[in-house]
Amino acid sequence: xxxxxxxxxxxxWKVPAxxxxxxxxxxxxxFIHYQNPRIIVGxxxxxxxxxxxxxxxxxxxxxxxxxxxxxxxxxxETAEQGSMRETxxxxxxxxxxxxxxxVFSIPHINQVYLLFRAELDNLDFYPGPESLEVRLFKxxxxxxxxxxxxxxxxxxxRFFEDLGTGNTASxxxxxxxxxxxx
Amino acid sequence: xxxxxxxxxxxxWKVPAxxxxxxxxxxxxxFIHYQNPRIIVGxxxxxxxxxxxxxxxxxxxxxxxxxxxxxxxxxxETAEQGSMRETxxxxxxxxxxxxxxxVFSIPHINQVYLLFRAELDNLDFYPGPESLEVRLFKxxxxxxxxxxxxxxxxxxxRFFEDLGTGNTASxxxxxxxxxxxx
Numbered sequence: 001x002x003x004x005x006x007x008x009x010x011x012x013w014k015v016p017a018x019x020x021x022x023x024x025x026x027x028x029x030x031f032i033h034y035q036n037p038r039i040i041v042g043x044x045x046x047x048x049x050x051x052x053x054x055x056x057x058x059x060x061x062x063x064x065x066x067x068x069x070x071x072x073x074x075x076x077e078t079a080e081q082g083s084m085r086e087t088x089x090x091x092x093x094x095x096x097x098x099x100x101x102x103v104f105s106i107p108h109i110n111q112v113y114l115l116f117r118a119e120l121d122n123l124d125f126y127p128g129p130e131s132l133e134v135r136l137f138k139x140x141x142x143x144x145x146x147x148x149x150x151x152x153x154x155x156x157x158r159f160f161e162d163l164g165t166g167n168t169a170s171x172x173x174x175x176x177x178x179x180x181x182x
Numbered sequence: 183x184x185x186x187x188x189x190x191x192x193x194x195w196k197v198p199a200x201x202x203x204x205x206x207x208x209x210x211x212x213f214i215h216y217q218n219p220r221i222i223v224g225x226x227x228x229x230x231x232x233x234x235x236x237x238x239x240x241x242x243x244x245x246x247x248x249x250x251x252x253x254x255x256x257x258x259e260t261a262e263q264g265s266m267r268e269t270x271x272x273x274x275x276x277x278x279x280x281x282x283x284x285v286f287s288i289p290h291i292n293q294v295y296l297l298f299r300a301e302l303d304n305l306d307f308y309p310g311p312e313s314l315e316v317r318l319f320k321x322x323x324x325x326x327x328x329x330x331x332x333x334x335x336x337x338x339x340r341f342f343e344d345l346g347t348g349n350t351a352s353x354x355x356x357x358x359x360x361x362x363x364x
Contacts, residue, residue, distance in 0.1 A: 001187040005215070008185040021256060033187070037255050038218045039294060073219050074203060078287035078356045079294055100285055100352055103296070105260035112221060112261055112296075114285065170352050172282055174260045 006031045037110040040151075041082035042070020043118040044102075044159055045095050047136055052159065053120060054142075055090050056133040062148035064132070068115060068155065069093070083116045091134040093125035102155040103172045113151045117159070139163070188213045219292040222333075223264035224252020225300040226284075226341055227277050229318055234341065235302060236324075237272050238315040244330035246314065250297060250337065251275070265298045273316040275307035284337040285354040295333045299341070321345070 001011055001024045009028025016025055016032050024033040045053035045068075054066040069090040073082040080097045087093050095118035104113040127134045137143075139160045147153045151173075158171045183193055183206045191210025198207055198214050206215040227235035227250075236248040251272040255264040262279045269275050277300035286295035309316045319325075321342045329335045333355075340353045 003185055003187055003190040005183040005185055005187055005193075008190045011187075034254070035257055036220045037257060037259075039221060072216070073294070075217055075219060075292040076289050077219075078289050079285060080287070080354070080356065081289070100282075100354055103261060103282055105262070107258050107260050107263070110257040112255070114294075169350060170282055172262070174262065 001033060004029060004031055005033065035110075037105075037107075037112055039073040039079065039082075040070050040111055040113045041073045041079050041086060042068050042113065042115045043083045043087045043095055043097075044068055044115060044155060045087055045091070045093055045118050045120045046098075047120045047123070050163060051136040051138055052142075052156065053091060053093060053125065053134060053136055055127070055131040057130065057148055058127070058132045059130050065146050065148035066143055066152075067148040068152050070113070070115065070152075073114075079114050080116060083114070083118070087118070088128075090128045090131050091125045092128055093134070094121040095119060096121060099168065100170045102151070102158065103170060104151040104154060105172075105174050106151070107174070113155075115151075115155050183215060186211060186213055187215065217292075219287075219289075219294055221255040221261065221264075222252050222293055222295045223255045223261050223268060224250050224295065224297045225265045225269045225277055225279070226250055226297060226337060227269055227273070227275055227300050227302045228280075229302045229305070232345060233318040233320055234324075234338065235273060235275060235307065235316060235318055237309070237313040239312065239330055240309070240314045241312050247328050247330035248325055248334075249330040250334050252295070252297065252334075255296075261296050262298060265296070265300070269300070270310075272310045272313050273307045274310055275316070276303040277301060278303060281350065282352045284333070284340065285352060286333040286336060287354075287356050288333070289356070295337075297333070297337050 004026035007029040009026045011024040012027050069087040071086040098117045101117040102115040186208035189211040191208045193206040251269040253268045280299045283299040284297040
């Protein structure tokens with residue numbers, strides 16, 4: 001960031017009066033450009049209570065690896081609406097949201113995943129433009145070595161553990177720098 | 183938004199190639215300025231399992247009304263760290279996070295609340311600069327007519343209901359235009 005979105009003036013990286021963090025502040029009009037974490041919304045689309053829909057990525061990063069349908073939450077939508085939209089865009093799949101499943105913070109890239117447990121409405125799904133392939137997996141079929149993101153691996157692990165225990169509470173996790181990004 | 187943060191060029195409100203939503207796009211360098219919902223993180227600070235800490239707001243909006251300690255999540259922190267930071271800033275209170283309690287989407291102002299159930303570590307708390315007063319409330323002491331935000335009212339209602347049922351799952355809610363903002 002170099003220029004003010006309001007007046008085009010030069011930005012300075014400094015702590016504004018009354019604040020305790022560095023922000024981009026306009027040297028001309030004083031406008032403060034706050035930057036905040038972004039939300040990734042997505043689903044664990046479930047069929048017959050034990051099979052999960054995954055998408056093989058057609059885009060970078062992690063082209064060719066498997067992920068849960070998910071993406072950046074947009075203005076004007078709820079977390080649940082965003083999760084359903086991403087599932088429709090990436091897998092042309094229709095789901096009914098059941099409950100929040102995973103909250104996964106990744107502070108070094110300023111992201112928070114909100115993943116919802118959802119029921120697939122039917123088996124009429126096929127790859128969207130960002131997916132090479134879309135299919136259902138049972139637990140022993142999950143390609144654990146080809147999962148695109150740690151957040152997705154974490155969520156899948158908790159899902160299959162919960163199948164055994166009947167737990168329905170949500171799971172929170174904090175990613176660390178030591179882990180593979182995402 | 184009028185000017186590009188990267189080159190200072192004029193911005194245009196249009197649908198970029200390959201996208202399906204309007205964005206601010208630079209007419210000079212083509213940079214796309216995405217805008218996404220922001221996260222409000224906060225706590226339900228609990229003492230002796232049934233008393234909740236609330237803060238009386240010293241700032242607008244809703245000056246003089248009561249709220250749970252909460253505020254915008256910052257880059258570089260987890261949702262849990264942000265919740266603890268806000269609780270320290272607004273109430274000088276130290277807490278131990280227990281679990282996610284509320285996810286509350288407010289799509290018309292592009293916000294998502296993430297509120298955590300937390301245990302107060304001790305009774306050594308006092309108002310920060312954004313609070314006029316900080317105190318503990320039992321259920322029958324809650325000033326329901328003087329609660330600052332619907333998200334806070336929703337979360338408090340669910341908390342006291344759960345006291346009776348023993349439920350520990352998290353609660354999600356979508357605010358509508360018909361409700362009072364927040």
